[in-house]
Amino acid sequence: MVNKLRFIPLGGLGEIGRNMTLFEYGKNILIVDVGVMFPEADMLGIDLVIPNFEYLRDKKDWVRGIVITHGHEDHTGALPYLLKEINAPIFSTRLVLALVERKLREHFGRKYAADLREINGGDAVRIGPFTVHPVPLSHSIPDSMALAIDTPVGRVMHSGDFKIDFTPTAGEAPNLRGIAALAAEGVLALFADSTGAERAGFTPSEKTLEPAFDRIMREAPGRVIVASFASQLNRLQLLIDISQRYGRKVAIAGRSMAQNFETARKLGYLKVPKGAHVRLETANKMPPKQVTMMVTGSQGQPEAALARMAAGTHRDIILNETDTVVISSNPIPGNEEEVARMINQLVDRAHEVVYPPLAHVHVSGHASQEEMKLLISLVQPRFFVPVHGERRHLHFHARLAESMGIPRKRIFEVQNGDILEIGEDGCKVVDKTAGGYIFVDGTGVGDIGPRVLRERDALAKSGFVTVFIPISKKSRQLNGKPHMVTRGVVYSEQADEVLKGAESALQTALKRSKRSKSAYETNARDALSRYFYQTIRRRPMIVPVVVEL
């Protein structure tokens, strides 16, 4: 065991988000990325999902460092939760560290000082028994990188999130020669981003969005309002450049986007000519044809800027019939209905609403199949492990690798929590640790599990009925009338008859009941369940409470 490398994914395999990987050698652990996932539709009321840190709990002093591959939430967002439990230096590029620092201070207070260590393409950074070589690789935010990691058993590579964008609008172009050079000495295992594995071909460059946006900025009779992800800095740069061309000033609405803009500009990642950026209040006083607004909420999130503008409830931005609104993203699966609802409102308020596929105003930040093949072809790993993606993405990525001649037995479709041991002679899953969801709801971390979610799901579908059943402590007989409360079951004004029927069904059942707490409870539950199903074919949650008086 000691002379093997262990690869332990704690998140991002079998899902989009909460990417987190451990590399372990002896009593040394290197962590790559610590991300969050945004909840799926059936995770009712949940705010965030983070990786399960169980495996690390008795190995806190093994952790030598945390490397972050780029500055997106699904790679950095769970850092505050991890750093509550373990202490380790964080290695990344300059922009990422700035974003991470801001995040940590939001959580831990303005004086919090994390141990942040800058690394750059071309470096060779010792972290315990590992040597990490960062390589610039393009994505939708500058300063993204792949990693070559030298371990005592050999070199492995991790792609991070990537696309091959030869003409990015911000940040460095991908260093393919660097990857080839690092791979030349032989790569034991490649761990590569699978998000786009269903997509044939080559993801278009960010730069290909220029014609559509150029036309929009030129022809729009008034303001151009572009919604995109707060962290999509490459898009922001493109729009600053084109706005400049047509004499438009850029204003930003949405706190997260404004903060990212400030950070990236300060560090020089965004090139903003003097006067190209104006405050929202200033923009609101300018001739509309001289204004571009960048806003958050491209996913239809009800609390973000664009949805509020669509609903007419945004404090500072009131849409009018000269505005051109561009949604510069695709809906993330699960958000389609909210995005559609927002567009339905926008078409009533704006001059024009533009979104994919009506015009070429969005490209993915992830590699398509040909780029995945390109990476495999450059690296030529002995073992291949698809990471970052749902089951089907990992599966199609594995097939792709197989189609390029990597034998199936050297491809490992592993899951969160699988412990994969890698040696020169072979590779196998030797054990399993906790890899499941940890839910964050309010300030609670991990205190909501499947049971509470099942309760919420039942309540969502049919509401509840609680019944308070008073009994005498001595005689155990009913001591007064039972009291029933319902919510989410029937509309109360029309429900009088239904509820009266329920009360009488309940009373009958209680009268027939044996005189024990549990008998009263069971009978009340059965009688009411049966009653509501038979009369209105609904199944509210029935919660009887027997109280001894």
Added chain:
Amino acid sequence: MVNKLRFIPLGGLGEIGRNMTLFEYGKNILIVDVGVMFPEADMLGIDLVIPNFEYLRDKKDWVRGIVITHGHEDHTGALPYLLKEINAPIFSTRLVLALVERKLREHFGRKYAADLREINGGDAVRIGPFTVHPVPLSHSIPDSMALAIDTPVGRVMHSGDFKIDFTPTAGEAPNLRGIAALAAEGVLALFADSTGAERAGFTPSEKTLEPAFDRIMREAPGRVIVASFASQLNRLQLLIDISQRYGRKVAIAGRSMAQNFETARKLGYLKVPKGAHVRLETANKMPPKQVTMMVTGSQGQPEAALARMAAGTHRDIILNETDTVVISSNPIPGNEEEVARMINQLVDRAHEVVYPPLAHVHVSGHASQEEMKLLISLVQPRFFVPVHGERRHLHFHARLAESMGIPRKRIFEVQNGDILEIGEDGCKVVDKTAGGYIFVDGTGVGDIGPRVLRERDALAKSGFVTVFIPISKKSRQLNGKPHMVTRGVVYSEQADEVLKGAESALQTALKRSKRSKSAYETNARDALSRYFYQTIRRRPMIVPVVVEL
């Protein structure tokens, strides 16, 4: 008023589904389609959404007839609810009437005899003061039609759901000459399907799916299992034909699809060569390479055949590593997550899983922009009213008509419940009737409104806390301990401390309370809301019940 035609849409405008239109002249009403809508994600617990029949309630004897344009649920599904309230003959083509008759008998019993009257392309059918001319127009089910309707103020046309499929795999090709001939005498108003208005170009013919399915049937090492809509009979015919070519027998899993198959075959709409169809049990005993299975559940519905096969819980069909599974549909907005989850399970069980865009295995049943233009070009109506679609679809369809030279003032983007008066001299919205959602939940129709849905939404997010507060009838003092019940708030094993804190916050508040029912209630609600938000940042629904003993 008497010499005007009134167009009153009760469903389908501003939404996909529950299509229903009234044409009214004097005291005569002609109804076109009576469909259901499937609930959106935020309609928690709702089974179906139907049109609001309020407008018809005091005009029941005005209804001269109901014309159904084709046999899909979103055009026929609310008939049972309407026929509970009004009595009128139903006019449609043969296949539609057979499907409608089955549906009505399922609702009203096997002896129910509706007044069904067959009409066909080329007919001119008098219904009160209206003369209806059905014209075959292609869609994804045979026997779909557009309608020209002669009224005392002139001829209007309604497209029904349509695409222009010159090579349908079942049913008639669109009768464009028929439309042109009917339009030649002048069309006052065109009401046309807007569903595909975001899509450029021309929707591919059903026939274009042949190469992909041919390859799949030829190369698949075992069974080919194709999921599609139960009502997509054209797809079924295509797959029967190709299966035949490669010596595969077709079996059907899923009750609704099996029923539609039987009905369509009996009436001759599906051409099924002798022996081409086998029962599921027979198919399960045949060599896998000789089997095609058509199954329901292409939208990931958990109770349908494919989702159960994916989860390994289907009684009759157990997937194995020689099966090829084809999902021959696109997810309807809102179903993406469920479809993705199903695919993630399928890739683990099957040899291959194929779905759009991995292969060309699905085409829409609705017209794209060029087909919409084609229809407008043939009909050249004086007034244009986009129907069938969400706000954005209606909007883009209106723009399309404008781009073809119809002046904006002759285009009417109306909404459900709008009463549009149409005369030779003009057209305007003169009034508004109830056009909102009527929810069906269990056997309840219309007894659930926004308030119950808001309650369900709140319960879904954070659960509830009910508190029974016993007080003395006389002294109005607390008479014993309050009892608290929660569900969906916190996981009970970890929640002891939280709940103890809640109890003590509650007791403090009650002790300080004035001695009235409402004061106890208000104080309990405030204290608990504040407590749960401050300790765990959650907002459960707090329901205090003060009981006088």
